[in-house]
Amino acid sequence: MTVMQTTPADTARTAPADICSAPPRHHPRPDGQDRYTISEVVAFTGLTAHTLRWYERIGLMPHVDRSHTGQRRYRNRDLDWLDFVTKLRLTGMPVADMVRYAELVREGESTYGERQELLESTRRDVLDRIAELRDTLAVLDRKISFYAGEGAVR
Amino acid sequence: MTVMQTTPADTARTAPADICSAPPRHHPRPDGQDRYTISEVVAFTGLTAHTLRWYERIGLMPHVDRSHTGQRRYRNRDLDWLDFVTKLRLTGMPVADMVRYAELVREGESTYGERQELLESTRRDVLDRIAELRDTLAVLDRKISFYAGEGAVR
């Protein structure tokens, strides 16, 4: 894993990818010293380098900046974004929809309304999903207790 | 949709695919008159005919019997099984694992223990999944309320 030193120029702007709602995560390095190589991000997020590059190719990442040799240097806001994306993925949201959300973020404040709608629809999906899982849990519990009863006898 | 009349020979045995825990579903036709064509099962379950045939090919169905011309005739127990499989699929269980469970059912009572373990591990997965979704819900709610606040102002 290659660790980078921070150059003064980097600390200038921390462009807000998606400013809203401060995430509770605390970052590996404080803002200003946050320039992570791809392999560091692999270690932090559990995603593969392939996947990180692929996310960028398909437009799922807000522009990641580069070192003078062209290598990716991720920042804290990128880690936050990746955390959020990972959460969305866990809901089963298709990647295409996440890309749509990413586009809205790039377009700026004028898309707040549409972003809210998108998240609310996702929220409904999550609630439905939880309800389904509860249902399934009930079925599993009935089957399991059947096996526990019969199994004990024979 | 082709509807079949029941021949006396068919009512003979209702082989229990997976006897345990009476499902609360009530069937389209009572036991004894339960011989459904594939397209009826499509209508009942929402699965496609392709998928039903594929399930059979990969060993996910307990033997489905046939009409004298070789067409599939599903019975109430098959509908119950398909309901259960659908629930398992909703948990995200891989098809290969469902096939494994189907094999255990075919092998008979001696596999009660292993079936119980398999379902208990699935149950744990479901609980984990619900916890993840709750987490995600919290994130979504924070973002949504941010947009609701800001969105109202601008």
Next chain:
DNA sequence: CGCTTGCTTGGAGCGCACTCCAAGGCCATA
């Protein structure tokens, strides 16, 4: 009889979300 509808099969194809490959650049250490 011909036509339609519904079913049969093995095998090929598809969409999604990665996952990997080949060829090459940069740079630190020996």
Next chain:
DNA sequence: TATGGCCTTGGAGTGCGCTCCAAGCAAGCG
């Protein structure tokens, strides 16, 4: 100077869970 490690790219490949296709059979209807 050479070797190794980490990085770059476009494009091809993979695994899963279906999804569809072509060719053909059986039954019902005018």
